[in-house]
Every structure is written in C-alpha cells, then in structure tokens.
Amino acid sequence: MRRRRVVITGGSGNVDTGDINQAGRLRANADTGSGQGHVTRAADALDVLVAGALLEVISRPGVIEAMCNVVDSDDAELAALRAERATIRPRLNKAAKRYRAGEIDDEQLAIISKGLRQRDNEITAILTAANMRSPLDVLRAPTRSSRCGMTS
Amino acid sequence: MWDDELTMGQKRAILAEVLTVTVKPTTSGRYFDSDAVDVELTYRARSVIR
Numbered sequence: 267m268r269r270r271r272v273v274i275t276g277g278s279g280n281v282d283t284g285d286i287n288q289a290g291r292l293r294a295n296a297d298t299g300s301g302q303g304h305v306t307r308a309a310d311a312l313d314v315l316v317a318g319a320l321l322e323v324i325s326r327p328g329v330i331e332a333m334c335n336v337v338d339s340d341d342a343e344l345a346a347l348r349a350e351r352a353t354i355r356p357r358l359n360k361a362a363k364r365y366r367a368g369e370i371d372d373e374q375l376a377i378i379s380k381g382l383r384q385r386d387n388e389i390t391a392i393l394t395a396a397n398m399r400s401p402l403d404v405l406r407a408p409t410r411s412s413r414c415g416m417t418s
Numbered sequence: 419m420w421d422d423e424l425t426m427g428q429k430r431a432i433l434a435e436v437l438t439v440t441v442k443p444t445t446s447g448r449y450f451d452s453d454a455v456d457v458e459l460t461y462r463a464r465s466v467i468r
Contacts, residue, residue: 311450316439317429319457321420323436323467332466333435401431404424 324405334400344396351389354382436463 324330358379365375420429433439440456459467 309450311452312441312455315452315455316433316437316457317420320433320437323459323463324432326467329467333463336462336466401428401435404428405419405432 324402330402330405333402334406336400344393347389347392351386351393354386354389358382434460436460 324333361370361375361378361382364370365372370378424432436459438456438458438460440458442454442456444451444454
C-alpha cells in the first residue's frame with residue numbers, strides 16, 4: 267500500500283511524523299525529543315463505532331424518507347419564490363420605460379433597480395440552497411433503482 | 419450498499435447530516451475510548467426521528 271508521509275506540528279511545539287494510508291486515515295508517531303511517543307491516533311476503532319451508530323439510525327424504518335422529505339416539504343414556499351423571481355425582470359423593464367418617459371428620475375430608477383436586483387440575488391441564493399438534496403437521497407430505494415437501471 | 423456503492427465523500431456527507439460525533443480527551447492515554455465518544459443526532463435528524 268502506498269503511503270504518504272506527513273509532518274505534524276503539535277501544540278507542545280514538537281514535530282511529529284506519521285503517515286496517511288490510502289483510506290485517508292492518519293497514524294502519527296510522536297517524537298517528544300525524549301524518545302517517548304505521546305500521540306497515537308488509530309481511527310479504525312472510532313470509525314467502526316461511528317459507522318455502527320450511523321447504520322443503526324438510518325436502518326430504522328422510514329428514517330431515510332423522513333430526512334429527505336425535510337427538503338421536499340418546502341415546495342410551496344419555493345414555488346412562491348420562483349414566481350416572485352419571474353416578476354423581477356418585467357418590473358425592471360417597466361421602471362426603465364417609466365424613466366425613459368420621464369415619469370421617474372435617475373435616483374428613483376437607481377433605487378428601484380438596486381432593490382430588485384438585490385431581491386433577485388436573495389431568491390437565487392435561497393433556491394440554490396434548497397435545490398441541494400439531502401445526502402441521504404442516494405439511499406432512497408426509487409433513486410437507487412433508477413440510478414442502477416433496475417425496475418421496481 | 420453502504421460498503422459497496424457509496425464513496426467516502428457520500429458516507430461523510432450522510433454522517434454529517436445524521437450524527438454529531440464528539441471525541442473527548444481521555445485520561446487513559448489511549449486515543450480511542452468508547453466512553454469518551456459522544457454520538458448524538460443532529461438537530462435536523464432529531465426533528466424528524468422520534
């Protein structure tokens with residue numbers, strides 16, 4: 267197995283050396299200058315404990331669907347935001363026409379334009395965040411079947 | 419599926435979504451001590467898991 271050497275500077279100012287294996291796990295061997303190591307980090311046992319706890323939780327019936335549906339429950343609000351965003355460009359164009367017709371001045375046009383563009387950015391940020399699916403989505407049965415080309 | 423199909427990144431993302439793991443210092447001198455590991459549901463997970 268190929269290993270990559272690393273150098274770690276500890277809080278005590280000691281320089282420790284260790285390596286990272288291909289699984290990304292760190293094993294560090296400390297050199298305190300006295301010849302006695304004081305850091306040993308073997309994460310395998312912790313990985314097993316955490317993975318076991320995680321699998322126990324997500325194996326409970328309905329948990330994966332419930333976690334994924336936290337995002338899905340916001341659909342009505344997201345639809346309202348999409349509708350609002352669709353009005354922004356027409357409202358900007360309307361303000362431009364009113365400016366050209368002399369109904370509003372430079373300052374008023376700037377205020378309208380800045381406000382609408384700011385709102386557009388806010389909505390875009392909200393929709394972008396909302397479109398990020400739960401990472402548990404890959405565990406959902408329909409998604410998995412679709413991804414794997416299987417029929418249910 | 420967990421072992422065979424998911425990437426390490428996917429596993430980490432799922433872990434971060436479901437659990438908060440805190441490893442406290444131990445007095446035994448060993449890095450790993452199960453009594454020093456707190457495994458809690460995240461706020462998001464608590465809100466949907468009864």
